[in-house]
Amino acid sequence: MARSGYTLPVFAVAAAKAALLHLLTPSDPPSSVELDLLPTTAQIPIQQGARLQPNSALAITLSDPGDNLDLTRHTPLWAWVQLQPRQDQPLVLQAGEGLGKTLQGEAAIYSYARRLFAANLLPLIPPEQTAIVTIILPEGRQLAQRTSNAAFGIIEGLALLGTSGISQPLSVADHFEALRQELQSRQQSRLVFCIGSNGKQVAERLGLDSAAIVSTGNWIGALLVQAGSQGAESVLLLGYQGKLVKLAGGIFNTSSHLADAKLEIISAAVIQTGGDLTLAQAVLAAQTADAAYKLLIDAGRADAVFSALAAQISHRATAYVQKYANTLLTIGTVLFDRQGQLIGQDATAQRLLEAARSS
Numbered sequence: 001m002a003r004s005g006y007t008l009p010v011f012a013v014a015a016a017k018a019a020l021l022h023l024l025t026p027s028d029p030p031s032s033v034e035l036d037l038l039p040t041t042a043q044i045p046i047q048q049g050a051r052l053q054p055n056s057a058l059a060i061t062l063s064d065p066g067d068n069l070d071l072t073r074h075t076p077l078w079a080w081v082q083l084q085p086r087q088d089q090p091l092v093l094q095a096g097e098g099l100g101k102t103l104q105g106e107a108a109i110y111s112y113a114r115r116l117f118a119a120n121l122l123p124l125i126p127p128e129q130t131a132i133v134t135i136i137l138p139e140g141r142q143l144a145q146r147t148s149n150a151a152f153g154i155i156e157g158l159a160l161l162g163t164s165g166i167s168q169p170l171s172v173a174d175h176f177e178a179l180r181q182e183l184q185s186r187q188q189s190r191l192v193f194c195i196g197s198n199g200k201q202v203a204e205r206l207g208l209d210s211a212a213i214v215s216t217g218n219w220i221g222a223l224l225v226q227a228g229s230q231g232a233e234s235v236l237l238l239g240y241q242g243k244l245v246k247l248a249g250g251i252f253n254t255s256s257h258l259a260d261a262k263l264e265i266i267s268a269a270v271i272q273t274g275g276d277l278t279l280a281q282a283v284l285a286a287q288t289a290d291a292a293y294k295l296l297i298d299a300g301r302a303d304a305v306f307s308a309l310a311a312q313i314s315h316r317a318t319a320y321v322q323k324y325a326n327t328l329l330t331i332g333t334v335l336f337d338r339q340g341q342l343i344g345q346d347a348t349a350q351r352l353l354e355a356a357r358s359s
Contacts, residue, residue, distance in 0.1 A: 003066045003067045004066045004067075004166055004167060005064045005065040005066025005067070005166075005167040006037075006042060006044070006063075006064060006065070006066075006165055006166065006167055007065070007162040007164065007165055007166070007167050008063055008072055008075075008077070008158065008160055008161075008162070009109075009112060009113035009116055009160040009161070009162060009165065010035060010037065010042065010044060010116070010165045011044065011061040011062070011063050011064075011077045012061075012077050012079060012113065012117075012135045012160055013035060013113070013116045013117055013120050013121070014033050014035055014044035014046065014061050015046070015059045015060060015061045015077050015078060015079035015135075016059070016079035016081055016117065016120075016121060016133045016135070017033045017035065017120050017121060017124070018030050018033050018046040018049050018059035018061075018079070019049060019057040019058055019059035019079050019080065019081035020057070020081050020083075020121060020124055020125070020131060020133075021033065021124065022049050022050075022051060022057045022059065023051065023055070023056070023057045023081060023083055024124065024126075028049075029046065029048070029049025029050065029051075029057070029059060030046055030049070031045065031046055032044060032045045032046055033046060035116070035120050035165075036116075036119045036120055037116070037164075037165035037166070038112075038115060038116065038119060038165070040165070040166070042165065044061060045061070045062075046059055046060070046061060047060045047061060047062055047076070048060045052080075055082055055083045055084065056080065056081065056082040056083070057080075057081055058078060058079070058080050058081075059078070059079050059081075060076055060077065060078050060079075061076070061077050061079075062074050062075065062076055062077075063075040063076075063077060065167040066167050070167070071143055071146055071147070072143065072158065075137060075139055075140075075143065076137070076138055076139065077135065077136070077137055078096070078135070078136035078137070078138070079133060079134070079135055079136075080096065080133070080134040080136065081131055081132070081133050081134075082131070082132040082134075083125075083126075083129045083130070083131055083132075084129065084130050084132060085128065085129060085130070086127070086128050086129055086130050087130040089130065090122060090125045090129075090130050090131065091117065091118065091121055091122055091125060091130070091131050091133065092130060092131070092132045092133065093107055093109050093114065093117060093133050093135070094107055094132065094133065094134040094135070095107035095108065095109070095134075095135065095156075095157070096134040096135055096136035096137075097136050097137070097138065097140070097141070097157070098136060098137030098138055098139060098140025098141050098144075098156075098157040098158065099135045099136065099137055099140055099157045099158065099159075099160070100140070100144060100149055100154040100155060100156055100157035100158055100159045101154070101155055101156055101157070102153055102154065102155075103153045103155065107135075108149075108154045108157070108158075108159035108160065108161070109135070109159075109160045110159065110160060110161040110162075112161070112162055112163050112164070112165075113160035113161065113162070116165065117133065121133070135160070137157060137158055140157035140158040141156060141157050143158055144156070144157050144158050150338045150339050150340075176217070176219050176222070179214075179215060179216060179217050179219060179223060180219075180222075180223065180226055182214060182215065183214050183223055183226055183227060183230075184226070184230065186211070186212065186214060188209070188211060188212040188232075189231070189232055189233040189234070190212060190232070190233055190234045190235075190236075190352065190355070190356065191212050191213075191214055191227055191232050191234070191235045191236070192208050192209075192212050192213045192214065192235070192236045192238055192356075193214055193216050193220065193223065193224070193227075193235050193236065193237050193238065193239075194213055194214065194215055194216065194238050194239065195216055195220060195237065195238065195239030195240065195243050195244050195254065198240060198340060199215075199238045199239050199240070200213060200215070201340060202238060202334075202336055202340045202342075203238055205340070206238075206353065206357075207356075207357055208236075208353075208356050209356065212356075214227075218253050218254045218255040218258075219253060220237070220244075220247065220252055220253070220254060220317075221247075221252025221253060221317075221320055221324075222252075222253075224252075224317055224320060224321050224329065224331070225320070225321055225324045225325045227321075227329060228321040228325035228327040228329040229325045229327070232329060233329075233330060234329065234330035234331065234332070234352055235317075235329060235330070235331050235332075236331075236332050236333075236334065236349060236352045236353070236356070237313065237314070237317065237331060237332065237333045237334065237349075238334045238336075239334075239335065239336070240335075240336060240337070240338065241289060241293065241306060241309075241335040241336065241337060241343060241344070242262055242288070242289030242290065243262075244313060244333065244335055245262050245265050245266060245289070245309050245313070245335070246259070246260070246261065246262055246265065247313040247316055247317055247333075248265050248269070248309050248312040248313045248316060249261050249264070249265040249268075250316055252317075252320060262289050263283060263284055263286060263289065263292055264284065265309070266283050266289065266292050266296075266305065266309070267280045267281075267283045267284040267292075268280075269305045269306075269308050269309050269312070270283055270296070270301060270305055272308060273301070273304045273305050273308050274304070275299070275301050275304075275305070279295070279296075279299050279301065282295050283295055283296070290337070290338055293306075293337060293343070302343060303343075303344070305344075306335050306343045306344025307344045307345065307346065308344075309335065309344060310332075310333040310334065310335055310344045310345050310346040310349065311333070311346040311347075313333040313335075313346075314331045314332055314333045314346050314348055314349070317331045317333075318330075318331050330348060330352070331348065332345070332346055332347075332348035332349030332350070332351065332352045332353075333345065333346055333348075333349050334349045334353070
């Protein structure tokens with residue numbers, strides 16, 4: 001049976017609570033702490049703790065998301081807590097190394113995480129003092145490069161976000177079924193498929209109707225067929241280029257565990273759009289899709305390549321739905337980079353965007 005775990009904010013709060021308790025009592029640092037997860041409770045192990053100065057202490061936890069595929073598994077979270085004379089507020093949260101920041105420089109600690117900190121730390125802080133909590137993720141900056149945080153406006157590390165403390169695993173079948181049911185609940189004939197969680201933010205920024213937006217996960221092909229089968233008129237595909245370009249090569253489940261030919265696909269598009277062999281080989285040798293995109297920008301070929309890829313994606317996707325659902329579904333494609341900036345679209349996507357904005 002799949003084992004549940006906890007989300008990243010839980011471990012950050014647990015480390016902070018352990019450090020604060022160590023400051024307030026003369027005993028050894030706690031080996032675990034009980035947290036209020038709003039509304040449930042949890043006992044979270046503490047890996048290490050130490051008093052650094054009379055008014056500051058450090059504690060460390062390790063992330064455990066359960067049986068979910070999560071790149072933060074076993075990631076250490078450090079909490080450095082300082083007690084100082086009371087300031088304007090009793091609890092101050094700060095981003096240390098590896099915890100992301102917004103473009104405005106604020107710590108990327110979102111609503112649920114802040115509520116957790118308040119519920120678990122405020123009752124412990126002496127009335128005459130303020131607790132300054134600095135969260136550090138030593139591996140956070142490196143791990144963030146494997147996420148789409150930059151498209152959310154989160155830089156320099158991971159974010160403490162989520163709406164629950166429990167990380168409940170879903171089987172592959174369960175996850176697909178949840179997405180399929182979400183699609184079935186949409187009554188709109190013009191749909192927007194967002195590939196990746198950052199796609200929703202891009203869709204909102206483009207002014208698209210939230211009622212038409214559907215998350216696809218990696219099951220783009222199967223959900224396109226579902227959209228065609230339930231009578232949708234059109235689908236606008238909206239996604240990060242490193243994920244969505246796989247469709248241009250006929251890969252309709254974009255999980256990297258199944259297939260990953262994005263560099264080969266981009267390289268082929270370089271040749272198809274008139275680029276030279278040297279540039280195609282450089283793209284093929286790039287470490288990531290982002291690195292390949294930068295090479296194309298420097299060579300002045302990015303617009304041509306990604307516009308052609310968007311058109312190829314729409315063509316392949318239309319044929320896929322025709323084959324498996326025996327229906328004609330109008331499909332347009334918009335590609336964006338890690339920062340959520342549009343880098344390529346086809347003519348159909350432009351028409352669908354204009355129609356969506358005017359409706």
